[in-house]
Amino acid sequence: MKFERTGGWVKSSRSADNQQCVEVRFAGAVGVRDSKDRSGPTLDVDAAAWRAFVATVRAGQYD
Numbered sequence: 001m002k003f004e005r006t007g008g009w010v011k012s013s014r015s016a017d018n019q020q021c022v023e024v025r026f027a028g029a030v031g032v033r034d035s036k037d038r039s040g041p042t043l044d045v046d047a048a049a050w051r052a053f054v055a056t057v058r059a060g061q062y063d
């Protein structure tokens with residue numbers, strides 16, 4: 001998987017062409033935003049909470 005970096009924000013190369021994706025930023029807390037509205041609001045998540053979320057995704061909990 002490759003990542004596109006824009007000003008510290010990262011978007012996966014697996015993002016669909018329909019622009020239905022989010023971008024993340026790793027700077028202390030993890031920032032999450034809608035890639036279609038880059039000037040819009042962001043959600044800041046504690047790094048430990050982000051790691052727990054990613055672990056559940058990788059485990060297939062949301063499939």
